[in-house]
Amino acid sequence: MLPDPLTDCDLVGHNATSARPLEETPMPALSQPPSSPSGYSAGTTAEPPWPDSDPAGSGGMPWPGGRPPAGRLPASGRPQVHGQPPWAPSVEPGSGGVGYPPGDSAPTTGSLPAITGGLIRRQGTFNGRITRDGSSEFPVEPSRYQLYGSLACPWSQRTLIACRLLGLDRVIGLTLTDPVADERGWKFDGEAGDPLTGARFLSDLYRTTDPGYRGPYSVPLIWDLRTRRIVSNDVAQITVMLETEFRPYHKPGAPDLYPMARRRDIESLATLIFHTVNTGVYKAGLASSQASYDQAVEAVFTTMDALDERLERRRFLLGDLLTEADIRLFPTLARFDAVYYQKFNCNLRRLVDYPHLWAYTRDLFSLPGFGETTDLGQIKRHYYQSSEWGNKYDIIPIGPRIDWSEPHGRSRMRA
Numbered sequence: 001m002l003p004d005p006l007t008d009c010d011l012v013g014h015n016a017t018s019a020r021p022l023e024e025t026p027m028p029a030l031s032q033p034p035s036s037p038s039g040y041s042a043g044t045t046a047e048p049p050w051p052d053s054d055p056a057g058s059g060g061m062p063w064p065g066g067r068p069p070a071g072r073l074p075a076s077g078r079p080q081v082h083g084q085p086p087w088a089p090s091v092e093p094g095s096g097g098v099g100y101p102p103g104d105s106a107p108t109t110g111s112l113p114a115i116t117g118g119l120i121r122r123q124g125t126f127n128g129r130i131t132r133d134g135s136s137e138f139p140v141e142p143s144r145y146q147l148y149g150s151l152a153c154p155w156s157q158r159t160l161i162a163c164r165l166l167g168l169d170r171v172i173g174l175t176l177t178d179p180v181a182d183e184r185g186w187k188f189d190g191e192a193g194d195p196l197t198g199a200r201f202l203s204d205l206y207r208t209t210d211p212g213y214r215g216p217y218s219v220p221l222i223w224d225l226r227t228r229r230i231v232s233n234d235v236a237q238i239t240v241m242l243e244t245e246f247r248p249y250h251k252p253g254a255p256d257l258y259p260m261a262r263r264r265d266i267e268s269l270a271t272l273i274f275h276t277v278n279t280g281v282y283k284a285g286l287a288s289s290q291a292s293y294d295q296a297v298e299a300v301f302t303t304m305d306a307l308d309e310r311l312e313r314r315r316f317l318l319g320d321l322l323t324e325a326d327i328r329l330f331p332t333l334a335r336f337d338a339v340y341y342q343k344f345n346c347n348l349r350r351l352v353d354y355p356h357l358w359a360y361t362r363d364l365f366s367l368p369g370f371g372e373t374t375d376l377g378q379i380k381r382h383y384y385q386s387s388e389w390g391n392k393y394d395i396i397p398i399g400p401r402i403d404w405s406e407p408h409g410r411s412r413m414r415a
């Protein structure tokens with residue numbers, strides 16, 4: 001049963017009514033062809049989604065210490081970014097194991113399966129833990145782990161945001177897949193495949209780790225360059241590991257995204273958001289009966305209404321602190337008007353119709369890690385051209401036009 005945002009989680013707005021009556025919502029304005037708001041190519045080449053330093057104008061950080069210093073690469077053992085690594089790889093391309101013949105520890109998130117239109121959304125099937133106290137087989141080490149993700153995928157975006165916000169792009173490499181997945185799943189760009197491992201498909205990394213594994217082959221995942229296998233593909237566990245176990249490698253002034261004192265609040269709010277919004281849009285979009293669609297879409301908008309009300313008084317979900325809860329919500333909001341509104345029939349209201357939720361999204365977008373990992377070009381290519389989502393002629397709709405740079409005025413807000 002779906003949790004009720006108004007009763008199961010007292011963190012969410014209190015006087016919110018359930019979804020407003022159905023009303024005619026104007027279609028988003030027509031606009032230019034899809035382009036990346038962050039200015040990098042929406043093509044198939046996987047490029048690092050961030051420049052070498054923090055973006056200009058990203059000051060006014062909502063955490064102590066003000067503007068975090070720009071990331072600096074460690075003197076040795078540089079991490080790797082593919083497709084166009086701005087630094088030399090420390091592992092020879094193709095030598096990485098996929099053979100073509102030619103106290104403050106991260107909790108396990110447990111299994112939180114969610115039914116999405118008849119599909120069970122499994123959380124990670126590989127649950128290895130990277131630890132800084134050496135209590136697991138995967139110790140924290142710079143340049144030992146590679147993050148595999150897709151700019152199109154909302155679950156991947158959480159890990160990219162956390163990496164960049166914490167400055168872990170200096171110690172963890174990044175490989176991006178092509179945004180369009182076919183029947184064989186996520187693939188790497190070009191004939192040569194992934195330069196680190198030689199894999200052509202993400203599934204190759206799974207099969208190298210466990211030859212008997214039969215899927216799902218999901219992003220994101222953390223790959224161990226030393227043992228040449230997957231450590232974890234459990235997204236909640238990955239972000240919390242980045243936030244806690246990798247703390248010694250956070251850049252100076254990095255925010256504490258998972259503060260001990262607020263973990264219960266974060267998890268309870270994020271669980272509600274997971275069931276009603278993060279997976280709620282998929283439940284609506286993949287529903288195979290009117291009743292299941294109605295139930296899912298009502299939950300989406302009931303929570304969005306409650307969040308809008310909550311964010312009238314708070315800059316972030318938990319007040320003046322940016323946390324993991326915001327990271328888990330943002331990728332769904334970023335895709336809402338461009339994909340879920342239209343393709344997944346979540347068309348009662350657009351995100352831009354919510355004054356506080358939309359201003360909050362723009363506020364996050366302007367912070368390091370958020371805007372620079374939001375690529376609407378790749379997002380739209382994924383949802384409109386991947387075989388999984390069905391679109392006979394691969395047509396990508398032109399709109400909507402979204403003005404992410406409209407002033408949000410939230411920096412002055414207090415909790």
Ligand SMILES: N[C@@H](CCC(=O)N[C@@H](CS)C(=O)NCC(=O)O)C(=O)O
Binds near residue numbers: 124
């Ligand atoms: N294992 C992830 C799931 C992430 C996920 O669903 N990723 C999607 C892309 S947005 C995926 O790779 N799907 C491919 C598949 O399931 O075959 C989790 O911990 O929640």
